[in-house]
Amino acid sequence: MADVKAGKKIEPFAGIPVYYYSCTKCGFTFSTQFDEWTPEMFRQYVYNDNYIHHDPDYFSTRLKKNVFLLSQNFPEIAPGSILVYGAVPIDNAFQIRLQEAGFGDVTSTGPESYPSLAGKKFDTILAFDALEHHPEPRQLFENLVSLLNHDGAILFSARLADFPENSEASNKTLLLPRNGYVSLHTRESLSILASEFQLSLESFDSHDFYALFKPDRPAWANKYFPHDQPDAAREMLRGREIVTSDITLYEPIQAALRTAAEGHVSEAIRILDNLLETQPFNRDLHMDRGLLRMKSGAIADALDDMEYFYKGSMISQRGVFRDLKARASEFEGKLVVIVSDAGIGDLLWLVRYGVLLHEVGVRVVVECNPIFHSLFDNASWITHAAAVGDVPIPFLYRIPLHNLPGAFETRRETIPSFPHYLAASEEKIAYWKARLPASRKIRVGISWRSSNERTSGWASKRSMDLSMLLGAFDPEKYDCVVVQKDLNEAEREIIALHEWIHIPTGEINCIEDTAGLLSCMDLVVSTCTMIPHLSGALGIPTFLMLSTNASWVWMTEGETTPWYAAMKLFRQHTLGDWQPPVAHLGHALREFTRGN
Structure with a gap:
């Protein structure tokens, strides 16, 4: 069903049942179907010329977003040695993109070429979209640890298979053998593996981005996971990746949202205030309260909550356009990409901030669905409307749509309002x-x-x-x-x-x-x-x-x-x-x- 998820049925069903099993202790979900497969078999049946149709974002959108994520948030790793550990033996596209972005000493490897690196050590290992493809998790961790310097870091993404009971989400949505998904981890299974190899596991955001550290952490890790946090606070920071996985929070949050929907926004905010008194480090609670504060008109307080949500995250850009006109010389001629990370209405509403950028000489590119392109091409203040993932590099900022109010430090009295800012031909x-x-x-x-x-x-x-x-x-x-x-x-x-x-x-x-x-x-x-x-x-x-x-x-x-x-x-x-x-x-x- 992988190609169905990608948008349409591309290949006929093979008629071969693939069974997955789930560990009752840690939730790790896996298939034994491919245990005896050789690399040649994976190339023939999974990672062949049709693979791009089953996972089209792999080579375009996600690749560029990962390069952006690293260049914007981890400039400290650029001078060091970097290993790109991939599971899909297609090409060295990630390595090339990283080198174009200023990461110099980059090497690519995979399960087949790993032995040629014996004895080498790297400061940073990148394993994006790799864990779910590897049929031997312990072997994978052993390989990665053997290649890591004593004060290095492994940065990786993982599609977790743990969801709250009765959730609309399900690990069944990740059972995609045609995509090569053979090992679906949970937070618990990752923690067990990390412990076995004397690694500490940390999460950066509420989605799927993680780090593994040896006891001697790199210096840059302290800006995300400070050692001087009290133990309780540090534990709360570690537990912030999927807020709905905490069943004790799910019902109170839903109650707050129902209360707001009935028109009692102040009461809903008080519910979240009470939850935050007991869980002050929960970023998702801050975001929920921020949205409700925005609805109540308390924009300054809302942005404070949203800033906490993005604090230490890959997309924190609060205040980067503060006092824009006074700093016009910093921005003139530079390229800023506005990324559509929301629905149609939100893009039409928030894209207005591009007018302010244009007024100080910024070249504005809007990265969005093609259904917007002809409309945006009519706007003189938009340099170019680009398809998702198809933006020029280098750029000064690539900023998600919902970060724009915070980037401008918007207050109610400074909301940018124009007689109009779009026009049909x-x-x-x-x-x-x-x-x-x-x-x-x-x-x-x-x-x-x-x-x-x-x-x-x-x-x-x-x-x-x-x-x-x-x-x-x-x-x-x-x-x-x-x-x-x-x-x-x-x-x-x-x-x-x-x-x-x-x-x-x-x-x-x-x-x-x-x-x-x-x-x-x-x-x-x-x-x-x-x-x-x-x-x-x-x-x-x-x-x-x-x-x-x-x-x-x-x-x-x-x-x-x-x-x-x-x-x-x-x-x-x-x-x-x-x-x-x-x-x-x-x-x-x-x-x-x-x-x-």
Whole structure:
């Protein structure tokens, strides 16, 4: 099923069952199917020419991200000797990229070429995406330890197979023999192996990045894992990799999120405050509280929490653009890559920070899904829209989208707001004008729910019933245009009963297609989806219908937002009760009619 996970079925099923076993003590999950395989068999059946189709990120996105991770966070290792220990015998691409980034003494090896290194020692060993491919974990650790200097470090990534019981995640999602996944570790199995070889195991973040140290640690390790931390604090730091693996935290966190979704954000923050009193080093709790603080409008406090989350992490970039205009000479002509690490709406919302960079002469590249490229190519302040993983090197910073507010030390009073910062091309606008019926009435684009029919849980509470929304409009004064995709049959039946509601006949294949359609509107009315972010970025007047569970972007109070100048907010006071905001919307539409 590896190629299914990669996006589509590429090769037919071989019809050979592959059995995995899980240790009842440590959770280590493995298959014995490949124990007798030779390197030639792995090359023929797994690491062949088709391998890239099963794991396309291996050679592009992950490779570049790993080089960035090391160059940004571990410059101290660059002068030393480095060994790249890989499991997939394809090429030396990682070594070449590292050398291009300034890491000089780099050697590559794998299970086959390991014997040729006998007697050699290295300051740093990199084993990214290697452990899950190796059928003999103890042999692998023995090889790595034998090659490591007494004060060296092994930096590695590992897809852990331990998840909380009844979690939606499962180690079954990692059982991919076609990918060569034969050894799936847990935190416990890694700890056992580390102990056997007199190594200490540390984790850098909440995902899959780890370090192994001999007793004589390298000097740089102290900035991430200081020896002067009290024992209890150090243990808490070690246990921060998967917060939901602590079952005692799972329910209180869910209770806080439910409380916030019901509109009681201050109470939800207090729940997390209490949890943090007992677990002050838990980074995920800090992030959850930071998002809720952002929703409450306490942006400075929110960024403090988020800074703690990223402290000692691979993506900490707090304050790097502080006092940007006063430091313009440092940035002029430099390249900054904004990385889309979130959904469509968040990218449309936060990409605005690129305007501030452009104003001081920075060349801005946005690394994102191709569906954005034509829209971003219209923006004069964006130098280039690049595919994920396909960015030029060198760059000054490659900064994840959600780090931008912290990078600028944003406060409520300094939120960057522009009349508009994106625009559809004249060709796209003309395309849609030709497909919309002529009208002398006010034209309104409407969107009332996520286009994903499978949306459920708290997120579904942001949607509203189409009939209720339509009740706010006067058909004599408004023509409504449906600007969302994937209508269901019931919605089409409702629309067919109203000649003043139109479904566009054109095709929407990218974000700029939607931008062109919205640009033909006098007004946009929408619930909390990507639509209001796009209309707001285009500078189109927008009325936004907000449930109590709306995104933290919109905060909890006020009829306007500091993020978009032409937007008005209509809020629920009770979760699920749309009648008051719809009544408010009806009044605002009458006022809009008088003004237009």
